[in-house]
Amino acid sequence: MFLMIGLSSLLVQTGRAQVSLSAGNAVTQNEFRLAGPQTQTILYCDSKDYEVVKRTTRLFAGDIQNVTGQLPSVITSESRLAENSVIIGTLGSNGLIDKWAREGKLQANGLKGKWESYLIQLVVNPAPGVKKALVIAGSDRRGTAYGVFSISEAIGVSPWYWWADAPIVKRSQLTLRVPVTLSREPSVKYRGIYVNDEDWGLLRWAKKTFDVKQGNIGPKTYAKIFELLLRTKANYLCPAMHEASTAFNQIPENKLLADSFAIVMGSVHAEPLLFNNASEWDKKTMGEWDYMTNKEGINKVLRDRVRSNAAFENVYTLALRGIHDKAMSVNSSVSDRVKVLSEALRDQRKILTDVLGKPANQIPQAFTPYKEVLDIYTNGLELPEDVTIVWPDDNYGYLKRLSNAAEQKRSGRSGVYYHASYLGKPHDYLWLSSTPPALMYEELRKAYDTSADRLWLLNVGDIKSCEFPFTLFMDMAYDIDKFNYDVIAGYHATWLSNLFGKEYYDQLLDITTAYYHLAFSRKPEAMGWGYEWNTYKNGRERTTDTDFSFSNYQEAESRLKEYGRIGGLAKSLMDKLNDDQKPSFYQLLYYPVKGAELMNKMHLTAQKNRWYARQQRTATNELKEQVKVYYDSLQVITRGYNSLLNGKWNQMMSMVQGVTASYFELPRLDSVTLSGPSVLNVLAEGEDVLKGQRSFHALPSFNTYNRQSYYFDIFNSGRSPLKWVLKSSADWIVVKSKRGSTDTEDRIWVSVDWKKVPVGERVSGSVAITSGKQKESVLISVFNPASPTLADVNGLFMEDNGYISINASEFQNKRESEDIKMRIVPGLGYEGASVQLGDPAAPFQNPMSSTVPCLEYDFYTFHAGSVDVYTYALPTFPLSTDKVLGHETSGGETKYGVCIDDGPVSQPTTSAMEYSQVWSENVLRNSAVKKSVLHINSPGKHTLRILCGDPGLVISKIVLDFGGMKRSYLGPPATKVITQVK
Structure with a gap:
């Protein structure tokens, strides 16, 4: 007799039960018991099953060996089954699984007809000599592989065990808890990557380290890529396309290998029907790549390509662009381009039906309206409804267009082409x-x-350094409903803690949260502040301040301090790990965090060096040497990466990336030559040194509602030590140091004793600094009115030094509707969290309506009249150019409303034309900063409203400028009155 474990007592668990x-x-x-000292486990697969099933079974045996040191036997004969057997196979291709399903021993009905699903079930006494059988059955060949690798992960073998050297915890035995599990179908049918081999990572590594014999990205490299795809439950690959690489299909073994791993092959947006025109088109023998003059020549090579790959599983890209990802060579009107592309796509579909012998709607096809092709599509290109439209982002993570109501009904549905790595403007x-x-x-x-x-x-890109976005992308594509904003906020830390120890989760969350927060405002690669591809003369980026x-606002130094903090945490955490964990940690966290830290320190300290030189500070030359250390340290940690594990990743990480970039190079540095005795100088926080030397110095006004501390620098411009003495004009002025001596500089922090300071709106004082006969003075002003009291304005955003700064996620009130719900989004925005105005797919809202959903922020000001209101929003594009779910949009823009009290409504937009200067600034800073000029009738308490227009808009920050806001990158910090004041 047999017993289906859990059949009588448990329901089949679908989805996330594992x-x-x-x-x-x-x-x-x-x-x-999968493995143990007294356990002999047999892995069985049918010899008639798919090649990928046999490969996966062998890989699974290797996984068990990597954990336990025991290599289980892999058999294809039922007669060799043992007491403990693992049965691996595809429904319809494994005789034993089919037999047990017919006999009712397996709950396989839920598998039939499903896409890439699997059943895991424990069966007791299913056959003579078999006491327990662990059955892994797939609805198709990839479903089987996914089921097997789900158990590999359960025993501690990460999909990244090879590509990122993820540590494997050794165990003497493996016992599995096995609920009856029927997986869901993946959320997205085809899920994969494009390997963008730009010749400074993957290609160099393959050529010089991993596959020297091939000297290129060939079968040995692709085998590792295919395995990684399967283990991450992906199924699709667009291979390397650049001239430096040998085209995928020029090595016949590649496509055979792909099929043996059950990987669906495709090609990127510029490569029609699997043909790589960048490296396969020979102008001398084939003529011009020009559809108007060489249509037959182009169609011939496309037909040959489809014929040679017809036996395999492919998604065929319909396309016509120029050579190597350039615009098509049709110098004519948009309407003419529409005609040419329409004709080319018709021809390509005919090639497919002729060669494959199937109706077009039974052949997977994709069309990506990338760059100029989107304009052609928008202007009337007729695309058969069975073709999948793959919507591209703007290369910086913002999708340019999505399906409107009519397009959502297409049988081919749609998809996305998204970037985690990019070479191009800006x-x-x-x-x-x-x-x-x-x-x-x-x-x-x-x-x-x-x-x-x-x-x-x-x-x-090169896969390496994109390990986490690769994982996240595939996890979302496999099961999108597993995610929400709260899950996403800790997902990177969860992934890392599963690799290195759950006891480190809090530290990992701290590091990863800060890492993304800092890079959100400016990526490490853009810290040189130059523009690539758009520079004078030689086209090279020129780094600058x-x-x-x-x-102002201690902005640069706060950034440096935070990078130093998380860099130190990453190093400290790595030092705690076991030796077998460190190589992986170095790749996945230490190098990116430390690299970003050093890149920021190099460029910001170089900026500070040049700034100091203009002030003739003695410390200038010390900063110059610090920058050189940061530059050298970047080289050191990069060599460390390439030397890991006896050089396994040698040539993978490079300090030369981008054809015009110079941000890796040592920045321009200045020096000062000083002589003579010490020279006393002072610079107060908020002073602009570019406006020349002032006769007096003044700190920003101290405000009783926010109670900040401010600083001034005492600095030396001479060679001998500078001795200084401070004297405050009043006892409510608090300075920690009254005297000192410095060769370079001292920072003096000033605060106010609020129990002693007089009441008044213009309380003033000063701090006198003397050094021998030299004297300087710093003016102190305090805003300490009798009313309103702190209790009166508790929780309000309060004016401070002529501005009010508001964190968008900290609204006091909200008005919602059935369609529009306001959602806090942790991990986005300059202040660490943002707020999303409703679901992006909801109908458009009229910002002028008196009942429109909105966010409300209560603030208090001492001004009246006009005020500049700056809103910081994600630079998203319109969801579509037509209608969304039957409702009109705002007309090709992403609008929202801004008003104060019941005053006029301003309607800014986050939209900007791609490749425009505005768009370039927006994507580099991940924010569209828009100014609205509004009016306040009288001083006192008021309400700012952000009104929903296009749903899904994400707002991170609002600043009201009454004339006091200083120049900065992030804007002033929040001015909300705190509950408890020390």
Whole structure:
């Protein structure tokens, strides 16, 4: 007799129920001993099953050996089954699984007809000599592989065990807790990556380290890529396309290998029907790549390509662009381009039907309206409805267009082409992965909700450094409903803690949260502050000062301090790990965090050096040497990366990325030559040194409602030590140091004793600084009115030094509707969290309506009259250009409303034309900063409202400028009155 474990007592668990490790020594009824000192486990697959099933079974045996040191036997004969057997196979291709399903021993009905699903079930006494059988059955060949690798993960073998050297915990035995599990179908049908081999990472590594014999990205490299795809539950690959690489299909073994791993092959947006025109088109023998003059020549090579690959599983790209990802060579009107592209697509579809012998609607096809092709599509290109439209982002993570109501009904549905790495205007980001997970989820979720469930493609550059976005992208594509903003906020830390220890989760969350927060405002690659591809003369980026301020809001120095903090945490955490964990940690966290830290320190300290030189500070030359240390340290940690594990990754990480970039180079540095005695100088916080030497110095006004501390620098411009003495004009002026001596500089922090300071709106005082006969003075002003009291304005955003700064996520009130719900988005925005105005797929709202959903922020000001209101929002594009779910949009823009009290409504937009100067600034800073000029009738308490227009808009910050806001990059910090005042 047999017993289906759990059949009588448990329902089949679908979706997220999975096999897990059991810690007990005894094996219970619902458990299976996979490996142990007294256990001989057999892995069985049918010899007639798919090649990928056999490959996966062998890899699974290797996984068990990596954990336990025991290599189980892999058999294809039923006669060799043992007491403990793992049965691996595909429904319809494994005789034993089919037999047990017919006999009712397996709950396989839920598998039939499903896409890439699997059943895991424990069966007791299913056959003579078999006491327990762990059955892993797939609805198709990939479903089987996914089921097997889900158990590999359960026993501690990460999909990144090879590509990132993820540590494997050794165990003497493995006992599995096995619920009856039927997986769901993946959320997205085709899920994969584009390997963008730009010749400074993957290609160099393959050529010089991993596959020297091939000297290129060939079968040996692709085998590792295919395995990684399967283990991450992906199924699709667009291979390397650049001239430096040998085209995928020029090595016949590649496509055979892909099929043996059950990987669906495709090609990127510029490569029609699997043909790589960048490296396969020979102008001398084939003529021009010009459809108007060489249509037959182009169609011939496309037909040959389809014929040679017809036996395999492919998604065929319909396309016509120029050579190597350039615009098509049709110098004519948009209407003429529409005609040419329409004709080319018709020809390509005919090639497919002729060669494959199937109706077109039974052949997977994709069309990506990338760059100029989107304009052609928008202007009337007729695309057959069975073709999947793959919507591209703007290369910086913001999707340019999604399906409207009519397009959502297309049988081909839609997909996305998304970037985690990019080479192009306005600036490359190829070195470190720093796209915030929350941004990926925000953009990809709204795409999925508007029919993008057919194909997701991620540009991962060289794979290395994009390990986490690769994982996140595939996890979302596999099961999008597992995610929400709260899950996303800690997902990177969760992933890392699963690799390195759950006891480190809090530290990992701290590091990763800060890492993305800092990079959100400016990626490490853009800290040189130059523009690539758009520079004078030789086209090279010219690095310059950043917009992070050393004068205002302690902005630059706070950034440096935070990077130093998380860099130190990453180093400290790595030092705690076991030796076998450190190589992986170095790749996945230490190098990106430390690299970003050093890049920021190099450029910001160089800026500070040049700033100091203008002030003739003695410390200038010390800063110059510090910058050189940061530069050298970047080289050191990069060599450290390439030397890991005896050089396994040698040539993978490079300090030369981007053809015009110079941000890796040592920045311009200045020196000062000083002589003579010490010279007393002072610079107060908020002073602009570019405006020349002042006759007096003044700190920003101290405000009783916010109670900040401010600083001034005493600095030396001479060679001998500077001795100084301070004297305050009143006892309510608090300074920690009254005297000192410095060769370079001392920073003096000033605060106010609020119990002693007089009441008044213009309380003033000063701090006198003397050094011998030299004298300077810093003016102190205090705003300490009798009313309103702190209790009166508790919780309000309060005017401070002529501005009010508001964190958008800290609204006091909200008005919602059935369609529009306001959602806090942790991990996005300059202040650490943002707020999303409703679901992006909801109908458009009229910001002028008196009942429109909105956010409300109560503030208090001492001014009246006009005020500049700056809103900081994600630079998103309109969801579509037509209608969304039957409702009109705002007309090709992403509008929202801003008003004060019941005054006039301003309607800014986050939209900007791609490649315009505005768009360039927006994507580099991940924010569209828009100014509205509004009016306040009288001083006192008022309410600012952000009104919903296009749903899904994400607002991070609002600043009201009454004339006091200083120049900075991030804007002033929040001025909300705190509950308790010390």
